[in-house]
Each structure stands twice: as C-alpha cells, then as structure tokens.
Amino acid sequence: MQMARVIGDVVASRKDSLLTAVPLLLIQPIGADGQSVGHALVAVDSVGAGAGETVFFVRGKEASFPFHPVDVPTDAGIVGIVDHWHVAAV
Amino acid sequence: MQMARVIGDVVASRKDSLLTAVPLLLIQPIGADGQSVGHALVAVDSVGAGAGETVFFVRGKEASFPFHPVDVPTDAGIVGIVDHWHVAAV
Amino acid sequence: MQMARVIGDVVASRKDSLLTAVPLLLIQPIGADGQSVGHALVAVDSVGAGAGETVFFVRGKEASFPFHPVDVPTDAGIVGIVDHWHVAAV
Amino acid sequence: MQMARVIGDVVASRKDSLLTAVPLLLIQPIGADGQSVGHALVAVDSVGAGAGETVFFVRGKEASFPFHPVDVPTDAGIVGIVDHWHVAAV
Amino acid sequence: MQMARVIGDVVASRKDSLLTAVPLLLIQPIGADGQSVGHALVAVDSVGAGAGETVFFVRGKEASFPFHPVDVPTDAGIVGIVDHWHVAAV
Numbered sequence: 001m002q003m004a005r006v007i008g009d010v011v012a013s014r015k016d017s018l019l020t021a022v023p024l025l026l027i028q029p030i031g032a033d034g035q036s037v038g039h040a041l042v043a044v045d046s047v048g049a050g051a052g053e054t055v056f057f058v059r060g061k062e063a064s065f066p067f068h069p070v071d072v073p074t075d076a077g078i079v080g081i082v083d084h085w086h087v088a089a090v
Numbered sequence: 091m092q093m094a095r096v097i098g099d100v101v102a103s104r105k106d107s108l109l110t111a112v113p114l115l116l117i118q119p120i121g122a123d124g125q126s127v128g129h130a131l132v133a134v135d136s137v138g139a140g141a142g143e144t145v146f147f148v149r150g151k152e153a154s155f156p157f158h159p160v161d162v163p164t165d166a167g168i169v170g171i172v173d174h175w176h177v178a179a180v
Numbered sequence: 181m182q183m184a185r186v187i188g189d190v191v192a193s194r195k196d197s198l199l200t201a202v203p204l205l206l207i208q209p210i211g212a213d214g215q216s217v218g219h220a221l222v223a224v225d226s227v228g229a230g231a232g233e234t235v236f237f238v239r240g241k242e243a244s245f246p247f248h249p250v251d252v253p254t255d256a257g258i259v260g261i262v263d264h265w266h267v268a269a270v
Numbered sequence: 271m272q273m274a275r276v277i278g279d280v281v282a283s284r285k286d287s288l289l290t291a292v293p294l295l296l297i298q299p300i301g302a303d304g305q306s307v308g309h310a311l312v313a314v315d316s317v318g319a320g321a322g323e324t325v326f327f328v329r330g331k332e333a334s335f336p337f338h339p340v341d342v343p344t345d346a347g348i349v350g351i352v353d354h355w356h357v358a359a360v
Numbered sequence: 361m362q363m364a365r366v367i368g369d370v371v372a373s374r375k376d377s378l379l380t381a382v383p384l385l386l387i388q389p390i391g392a393d394g395q396s397v398g399h400a401l402v403a404v405d406s407v408g409a410g411a412g413e414t415v416f417f418v419r420g421k422e423a424s425f426p427f428h429p430v431d432v433p434t435d436a437g438i439v440g441i442v443d444h445w446h447v448a449a450v
Contacts, residue, residue, distance in 0.1 A: 001294075001311060001312040001313070001344055001345055001346055002309075002311055002312060003280070003310075003312060006178075007122060007177055007178060008122065008175060008176045008177040008178045009175070009176055010093070010146060010170075010172055010175045010176075011172070011173045011174050011175065011176070012146065012170040012171055012172050012173055013171075013173055014137055014138070014170065014171045015137060015169060015170030015171065016136065016137065016155075016156050016169040016170060018155070018156075019169060019170060024091075024146075024170075026122055026175060026176075026177065028122070029309075031309040031310050032277060032278065032296055032298070032309070032310035037309045038309075039092075039119075039121040039122075039127045039128075040093075040121050040122035041091065041092055042091040042092060042093060042146045043091070046286065047284055047285060047286065048284070051178035052178065056280060056282065056294075056312045058343050058344055058345045059345045060150055060152075060330055060331060060345050061150060061151055061152055061331055062330075062331055062333075062334065062341075062343045062344060062345050063152075063343070064152065065286075065288070065341050065342075065343040066286050066288075066343055068341070071152075071155050071158070072155075073148050073152045073153070073155040073156055073167065073169045074091055074148055074152060074169075075091055075148045075149045075150050075152050076091055077343070079285060079286040079289060079343050079344075080280075080282040080284065080285030080286060080289060080294075081282055081283075081284045081285065082280055082281070082282050083281045083282055083283055084281050085278060085279070085280045085281065085296060086278045086279055086280075086281070086296075087277055087278040087296065088276075088277060088278045088321035088322065096268075097212060097267055097268060098212065098265060098266045098267040098268045099265065099266055100183070100236060100260075100262055100265045100266075101262070101263045101264050101265065101266070102236065102260040102261055102262050102263055103261075103263055104227055104228070104260065104261045105227060105259060105260030105261065106226065106227065106245075106246050106259040106260060108245070108246075109259060109260060114181075114236070114260075116212055116265060116266075116267065118212070129182070129209075129211040129212075129217045129218075130183075130211050130212035131181060131182055132181040132182060132183060132236045133181070141268035142268065150240055150242075151240060151241055151242055153242075154242065161242075161245050161248070162245075163238050163242045163243070163245040163246055163257065163259045164181055164238055164242060164259075165181055165238045165239045165240050165242050166181055186448075187392060187447055187448060188392065188445060188446045188447040188448045189445065189446055190363070190416060190440075190442055190445045190446075191442070191443045191444050191445065191446070192416065192440035192441055192442050192443055193441075193443055194407055194408070194440065194441045195407060195439060195440030195441065196406065196407065196425075196426050196439040196440060198425070198426075199439060199440060204361075204416070204440075206392055206445060206446075206447065208392070219362070219389075219391040219392070219397045219398075220363075220391050220392035221361060221362055222361040222362060222363060222416045223361070231448035232448065240420055240422075241420060241421055241422055243422075244422065251422075251425050251428070252425075253418050253422045253423070253425040253426055253437065253439045254361055254418055254422060254439075255361055255418045255419045255420050255422050256361055271384075271401060271402040271403070271434055271435055271436055272399070272401055272402060273370070273400075273402060299399075301399040301400050302367060302368065302386055302388070302399075302400035307399045308399075316376065317374055317375060317376065318374070326370060326372065326384075326402045328433050328434055328435045329435045330420055330421060330435050331421055332420075332421055332423075332424065332431075332433045332434060332435050333433070335376075335378070335431050335432075335433040336376050336378075336433055338431070347433065349375060349376040349379060349433045349434075350370075350372035350374065350375030350376060350379060350384075351372055351373075351374045351375065352370055352371070352372050353371045353372055353373055354371050355368060355369070355370045355371065355386060356368045356369055356370075356371070356386075357367055357368040357386065358366075358367060358368045358411035358412065
C-alpha cells in the first residue's frame, strides 16, 4: 500500500455499471516525507475520505475486496485514512 | 485507475479468439494536469469510447471483469468516460 | 496491453514442466511511435508470432488464460499480431 | 519479493474493517547493496517485524495469503525477517 | 517474464511458515544485452538454479504456481534456467 493525498474527484456519467454510486477520487501518492511520488490516480473509496485528507490505498484486484461480493472493476482503492505516521530514527 | 486519452486503435486479424469483436483502443495515460504520463497502451473498451475522449481505465485482471463470464486475456480496460475532473485547492 | 516487437527467443532445457513445449519469445515493448519503451521481456506465445513481427501482449496472470485449464507460470503472453495501428489526429 | 528496511508505522483509526488489528508498517525498499530503491510503502506484517529491521516483502494479492481465510485488502506484506544476505562473486 | 542473473541468496530464520524450505535467491534482472535492468529481487526457486546462472523468472501470483496446492506468499519465482538466448537481426 502507499500513502496518498486526496486532491479531487472525477465525474463520469458513462461508466461500467458496477461503478455506479462508487465514489471516484483523484489521489496523489506521497512518500514517507509527505512529498508527491509519481502521478495522480483515480481510486474508489470505501472509507469516506475527502479532499485534502491523507489516506493509504491498495493497488490491484485487492482494491475491490471492500465491495465484495460485487466485482468492482478497479485497481486502486482507498482503504484507510491516516491519522499520523511516524518515521523512526534508525 | 488512471485517466487517459484515446489516441487511436489497433487492428489485428490474428489474435486470441477471446479477443474477437473486442475493440482494441490505443490510449495515452495522463496526469491530473492533463499531460501525458508514460507510454501508450492497448486497452479493451466496454463503454463505447472514441478517439479524442478522456477516459479512465483499469489495469490487471480487473480489466476483464466487464466481459464476465468470458476470461478475456487483457490487462488494460476502459471502464468509464470522463465528463470532467476537479482538482481541489488543498 | 502493450505493443512490442519480437526480437528473438530463449532456449531453456531446465524449466517448469508446465512450460514444456510453450514457445518463449524475446519481445521489446514499443510505444505508439514504434520506438522501444523499457527493457526486453520473455513472453509465451499462443498465436504463432515470429521474429520481426509487431505484436501486442498482456501482463500478469491473464497471460496464462490462452493455455487454460493449464496454469502456465507466466506473466507475459503474446495475444495478437498487429496488422497496423492508427494514431488519430486529436 | 524485495528487501526493505522497516522505517516506521502508520496510525489509522478509520480504515477497512478487515485491516483492524493488522500492523501497518512503513518500509523502505532496498537493493542488494542495502541502499534505498524507490519510495516508502505501507505494508502489513505477519511475522512481528520492528523498526530498523531488514525484511523482505511481497507485493500483490499474495500479501494477504498469511491472513487466509480473511481477504485482507493489502498489496504489500512483510513475510520474512532477513538474518543476512549474501552476494556471490560471480 | 524477464531474464535475470542469480547473484546470491537470503537467509531468514523468521518467515512465513509457507516459505519454510523454499530456496530464496537474490536475482538481478537483465535485458536482452545481458546488462542489469533495475534493482535486485528476492525470488523463490523451483528449478534448482545456482549462483552465476542466467534464469528467467515470473512476477506476481503466478510465481506460486509451481508450489501448487501450497499458496506460497511470493511475487517472484524462477521458472527456468536459460541455456542461451538469441536476438534476431530484424
């Protein structure tokens, strides 16, 4: 999984029917220092995240697990909202 | 998932039989600023996207979900057409 | 999926038994402009592709779908031979 | 799989219920020379790793195997703690 | 799949129980020219490869296929030892 910041959302009226009513958020992956890493992704959300929040998301088929038994066709899903993270002095 | 622009299509008369009659579009992934990110991919389409449209697509086995129960051998599939996207000022 | 050029093959007498008699081709992924993208891969072939041909291939477990019900341990498989591709002026 | 160093942890009170009580560690992938490779990831831990330890982790759905039969929605999981590694003079 | 050179091994006394007795080799992916590509990985081995040998490996869940019906938690597995490879003059 990777940390990301929710930076916006995507509106799509024509989409796969299994994606109906599933929130599509625009997220920017970040590193342990909070800086952007790579490009923005479109992720489904099952935890109620909002713009500006720091989350962590999962890639691949696992992104559809929270919607089981519906096989939502997604490869990125927000699975948690980060309260804070800690980098140890090692 | 990632946003992309449909930039063309691929014609292949000799291909896996499960890909018969499945549209093969050439897509260019884009970032939140609309600029190209990485290289073009060949994606199957189940939502009727056309050249010039902005879409979002899914990678991996999930790309074959819309064709269930047929196990289409693909790893990239367009699952929605983007009306517009919004980047929050956060 | 991604387009690639078949650039050679790999000979391996000691390999997983499920790969016996499966052609192992060396492919170089290419972009929409026909130029090389990234490094060469070893792909299984179920469509009879040959050196010099332009193909498209699938990554991941989907690469083993054409060999169903045999679970061929591969993550890259050629699933079509490209006749031509078209980039729209959009 | 890839080697990594455990550099911290992530605290998330709002998350997918299947992640409850699952340790979420922050890991930095490393190469054969022990130097950092790429960006930090959030991984689940089933072997009791702690900050400063060198581990190896698995990506993808396989990361949830140790939690079977629970389908933990993760794509990165620590599956071993490295005692030492050896690079041959070849 | 990708070609790689076996460059060493990893010793881990504390690891997922399904990895017990599974050889963990350190491999360096290589390109069609035999040069290193990217960083070293930890791969399971089911074909008896040794340090210095050129192999090809599979990424993802497919890496656990040779160990079926055991769901070994791995995402990289050596599935063949390369005798030689051939790059065509195309």
